[in-house]
Amino acid sequence: DAGITQSPRHKVTETGTPVTLRCHQTENHRYMYWYRQDPGHGLRLIHYSYGVKDTDKGEVSDGYSVSRSKTEDFLLTLESATSSQTSVYFCAISRGDSSTDTQYFGPGTRLTVL
């Protein structure tokens, strides 16, 4: 158990509504990541953070924003949800202290946009 929780675990929302997903860690890791998982695509990086208020884009960042105001929390926001954002979202953490460092994943949030 890497001390990662995600909330909510399941959410159904309607197109055009804002949605915020939360990732919380208890181990003070420097790096946090948001991925989405879709059939036939594996996991794709949305955004990541390398410290408080330090974030960067991943390969599928369009339509998403993130914030990290505290070490332990990394928020993913869909400003105006679309059906193409229906997916399972995973948060991950790593210490980031070496090139061999390992990422540990949370349990996921299943988001359905109707």
Add this chain to the structure above:
Amino acid sequence: GDSVTQMEGPVTLSEEACLTINCTYTATGYPSLFWYVQYPGEGLQLLLKATKADDKGSNKGFEATYRKETTSFHLEKGSVQVSDSAVYFCALKTQGGSEKLVFGKGTKLTVNP
């Protein structure tokens, strides 16, 4: 850019059969390589990793050897169990400051009794 290619699934085996899931990669530099496993309804768990050429990662009877000459990191197990049914992901992380993982698309394994 960096990429990972793993064999298409699904793979269906009988209990005690041998398993090989192929994984090849394209990367600059000398990446670290990982296998993650995802059981139904759960997040990804690290299964094993290797950080340099010829390293062998192993865990729970699974093994994978980092082959630089063939840019491969194939996952193997000599005798699978029903409990090994899951989706397996190969991933790489390049050296040089980037902390991002690049994943393959995953291979679903079903083991029948």
